[in-house]
């Protein structure tokens with residue numbers, strides 16, 4: 421999902437002096453630590469190398485070239501620079517060695533993220549769930565979880581602002597938040613409200629998430645709150661009903677309320693949830709797939725087994741957007757009440 425304009429963390433002109441002073445202090449502090457360590461380990465080459473790198477960064481700071489990519493002369497990403505003030509290149513101009521290190525990090529992050537997902541053959545009493553989780557690149561900003569309770573379970577599916585690693589970190593933050601709140605057996609509206617406050621307090625302006633949080637009981641009753649997310653589809657016998665969002669996205673207002681709606685599923689009925697990787701696909705002429713097509717696609721496959729419904733969606737979307745590059749993470753969930 422695209423983020424709001426305010427999200428980009430930039431080192432603006434107005435606070436340039438503060439930033440300069442910050443990096444100067446930070447680099448000098450590192451220099452003192454390195455010197456102390458180098459004295460204790462006189463022969464250690466890597467320490468001397470680091471000391472040289474810190475001195476070079478201080479020299480760049482004095483020369484006014486600190487934070488400028490040495491290849492393209494554009495600014496190096498501010499958030500990367502805050503993590504590592506020794507950087508000399510922007511993301512587009514990493515050395516081969518740096519690129520390899522980044523790829524290794526991403527592969528590991530992707531493995532960790534996969535590990536957060538529920539089992540592929542997940543089921544609960546009288547419920548069967550099947551999902552498809554597919555990042556646009558290595559890691560995804562989509563959030564999906566199923567959390568079992570005593571007589572019910574929670575289902576959560578959403579989409580975090582931004583893309584790539586930053587979005588995937590927010591996604592794992594949400595995962596941890598809901599996992600830790602789930603054990604408290606809060607009423608659904610309170611659960612979402614509390615997660616919203618925690619999310620708000622620990623993210624910067626413009627970082628938010630749209631998501632559906634629901635609770636399903638063994639007898640087919642369901643309640644849900646949708647924080648600005650795409651519609652949830654109730655697929656009944658030959659009939660589809662589309663349930664719109666009930667509140668604003670999570671993280672947008674710390675004190676927001678999240679109204680809860682309820683519905684009841686008959687045996688054989690399903691709920692279908694998805695992220696914009698499905699509805700916001702474009703064909704080669706630039707036409708968007710759109711919500712109406714999603715609804716009629718799901719209606720066509722209403723009687724199919726959950727895995728067949730997913731397969732039909734994937735085939736449809738691949739046919740529709742053939743010849744274009746997919747840029748959004750995709751998550752699909754079918755939950756069927758089986759008896």
Ligand SMILES: [Zn+2]
Pocket residue numbers: 489490491492493494509510511512513
């Ligand atoms: Zn560059």
